[in-house]
Amino acid sequence: MSQALQAAREALAGEDAWLVGGAVRDKLLGRDTDDIDLAIPGDPKPYARKLARAVRGAAFELSGAFGAWRVVAPEHAWHVDLVTLRDDDIHQDLAHRDFTINAMAEPLAGGEVLDPHGGRDDLSKRLVRMVSAQALVDDPLRSLRAIRIAVELDLTLDAATGEAASANARGIEHVAHERVFAELKRIISAAAVLRGLQLLDEHGLTDVVLPELTRLKGIEQSQFHHLDVHDHTLEVLDEVTKLQRHPEYADLLGEPLADELTRGDAMRWAALLHDAAKPQTRDVLPGGRVTFLGHDREGAQLAKDVLGRLRSSSKLREYVAALIAHHLDAGFLVHRRPLDRRTLWRYLQATRPYSADTTIFTVADRLATRGKNAEQAIEAHLEVARELIAAAKEPIAPPLLRGDELVREAGIAPGPQLGTILAQLEEDRFAGAISTRQDALTRAKELT
Incomplete structure (x- = not known):
């Protein structure tokens, strides 16, 4: 029995209430759920408050128009939604539900499942x-x-x-x-x-x-791609789902990000939208070469617009846009091997705070691009990606000098130049050009 159901049964023992919706369905399927729905004759407010008091949780109204309340357990461990029973009649209530497998009910205290629309049979089928x-x-x-x-x-x-x-x-x-x-x-x-x-x-x-996805159909690409933009997008998405299970990436991609999504699930949105700007940026050069110049930057803004339309959180928008804006960067670095420390640093600065995520995403994109010379290109990209991810995982040390120390000891006035010098000192240290406070002070004076 789920924690939510057990808590509701104990707190509302003796009350007239029905377990309804997906909770009954999931119970029949042997699936525990952290979220359950209860249908209550009359006003659910006193029931919600009683349950909230019992578990030391919070009760609040979801919709005054429909008489819905939610009780959330401490630390958001589970929640219970309580709604008014339609016409105070469970049969009427179930008749107005969406699907037969959701139109079953069970007395909260337990007992025979009420199934007037054949939901149990449909579940078996x-x-x-x-x-x-x-x-x-x-x-x-x-x-x-x-x-x-x-x-x-x-x-x-x-x-x-x-x-x-x-x-x-x-x-x-x-x-x-x-x-x-x-x-x-x-x-x-x-x-x-x-x-x-x-x-x-x-x-x-x-x-x-998602009309942006439909518009990708039939958009042909260069010789380095084996699919049109739409089907390539689906392959990138498939590669992301595989990387979510990869032992090297699973922990990072399993971390919560925003909107009840993990980083990996948020990355799926980047996969869906990463080439969304290709239709408007497509060009064919003399000789037949196909290009999509600027589709990364335009795509980042388009992704923000799509997720904004869907009312996602700003954090999800920023994450997806960041991955899309930089999804070509690692590929460019393949041609600059071997990578020096300054090149690594500049990549990290451009892609923070999602450097590792961005790099993993480029791996998915590369794996889904299997046109001319694909195998060699994939191996080269993986080599670069390993370097970038290792660099992203390096601990960030405190600066050798703070801004106020530079003002005081090097005579540098507060302002944009100070910020530029501080950034350069961090790059120099990462590159191994300086390692001590005195090194940093000497270098700062050289930069003025």
């Missing part, structure tokens, strides 16, 4: 089936949710539900962007993300939620 034809009309976001559930649980949309998802896809344009992002980010974070993107395509949803 591995099907996502809408409760009624009206379900996706009432809330077009359910078209996207159907795909998310299918991808996360390895289910199949039944024919009628698939047709309804396609028919109501355009309705998502009128849904709050935050709700769209909540579903889309789970699809993109799923183990079967490529299947999820295929389903989005099949049901006309990509054009609505």
Whole structure:
């Protein structure tokens, strides 16, 4: 039994409440969940406050219009959403839910599962089936949710539900962007993300939620690529998912970043959008060479715009944009081998604070580029990437001299020049040109 369910049963013992939605489904699948939904006859507010007091958590209203409250456990270990039972009738409530596998209920205290729409049978058949034809009309976001559930649980949309998802896809344009992002980010974070993107395509949803991806289809590239921009993008995404499991990178990419995404899951967004500016930057030079000059910088801004439209956090936007803006840099360094310490330092400065992430991302991009001379190019890139990641992992030592010390001891006035000199001293130390405080002072005087 999950912690959330156990806490709710203990705190609300004797109360009239139903466990509903995905929690019942997951229980039947033998999956523990940290988030459960309860349907309450009447006002859920006193129930929410009672549960919050019992676990020393927090209770707050999610939506006054629908009478929804959330209780969050200490340290965000789990949460429980409490909603008003429609018409104080569990059967009416279940009849208005999205899919049959989510339209089951169980008394909070335990007991027989109420299953008026055949959800248990659909679960055994591995099907996502809408409760009624009206379900996706009432809330077009359910078209996207159907795909998310299918991808996360390895289910199949039944024919009628698939047709309804396609028919109501355009309705998502009128849904709050935050709700769209909540579903889309789970699809993109799923183990079967490529299947999820295929389903989005099949049901006309990509054009609505990520039109930037559709525009990449048919954009041919140079001889060094074996795929068009769209299919290359999907291969980069696939390589990122593999690198998330790579023992060398798994710890870093498993760290939380923003919007309930790990660094690796956030990197998947960079994969999806890293070449999004190629359609508008494509050019064919005399002789037939294809170029995309500036697609890295334009793509970084486009990624910010896309994630801004979806109402993501600023941190996710900055992370994705940083990886895209610098996704070509490591490739350029391949032609400057062997790399000296100053070259490494300048790369680190350009890509901080995501130097290691950026480098790992370039590996995914390189592995997905298998045109002319691919094997030699990949090996050379991996050699450079190992150097860059090792440099990124080096501990940052405190400066040999602070700015106020330079003002006092070297007579350098506060201002832009001071900052430039401090930066140069750090580069010099990293390069091994200076190593002591006196070295730094002497060098600073030379730079004035």
